[in-house]
Amino acid sequence: MGLPSRMLGADEYEVLHTRTHAKALVGPALALIGIGALVGAGTAVIPTDYRPLGQVVVLVLGGALAGWACVRPFLRWRATTYSLTNRRLVMRTGVLSKVSVDLPLWRINDVSTQRSLGDRVLGCGTLVAQTAGEGSVALRDVPDVQHVQRAVSEQLFGELNAAPGPGGAR
Incomplete structure (x- = not known):
């Protein structure tokens, strides 16, 4: 179950939804x-x-x-989820007291991953999104973190990669 439709904008859609890794x-x-x-x-x-x-x-x-x-x-663990839409990166957590962190994609400058040896064995890691104003936001224990990083990068830079280069070549 991803983000509720009431949390999505008019032309916003969910690209990816996951919860923290089961290693917890x-x-x-x-x-x-x-x-x-x-x-x-x-x-x-x-x-x-x-x-x-x-x-x-x-x-x-x-x-x-x-x-x-x-x-x-x-x-x-059950209440902590990470969602990626075509406009923002959302972290939701909390059982009784809900906390939602929305990070607009236009504010993200760089996306990187951190993986310890144990994380590499288990197939998870930390996704770090660098922003212009607040520094960085870390999403911990993201399953298949490289896939998530690729999905965020495609949402961020997809239009840039799809733009024709000099002479119309891509």
């Missing part, structure tokens, strides 16, 4: 496994004098910890 979910998945193991061990070692109330307390604490360590990062 590896830590929460491992945490969920660990929390499950701890809850299982915790309920098993409760003395019989404190059962079932002690087991319920361990389950409630485990559920609260799972919500904080697993559900919260999942919702943050």
Whole structure:
């Protein structure tokens, strides 16, 4: 699901839509496994004098910890999206408090990528858009960041590349 149509201008259309890379979910998945193991061990070692109330307390604490360590990062990942239209680059994030950053394409001077070794293995990276006024805007953990960079560059410089050169040659 991309940008809602109410957020698009009259002749504006969405070129690309993605969310942050799923690598953000590896830590929460491992945490969920660990929390499950701890809850299982915790309920098993409760003395019989404190059962079932002690087991319920361990389950409630485990559920609260799972919500904080697993559900919260999942919702943050799910709510963070990057969209490219023919006019702007949009970053939307936030679960309860929504933040939307719109960067008009006409203000972008340069688009580059940054990829660590781990990012290269996972196929993601950081897209850095240099602007004339505010410096740079970094979109982190963009999946297939080179494809996104190419799409932004085509939107930025497509008309320049399509213009005929001297003598009508392209």
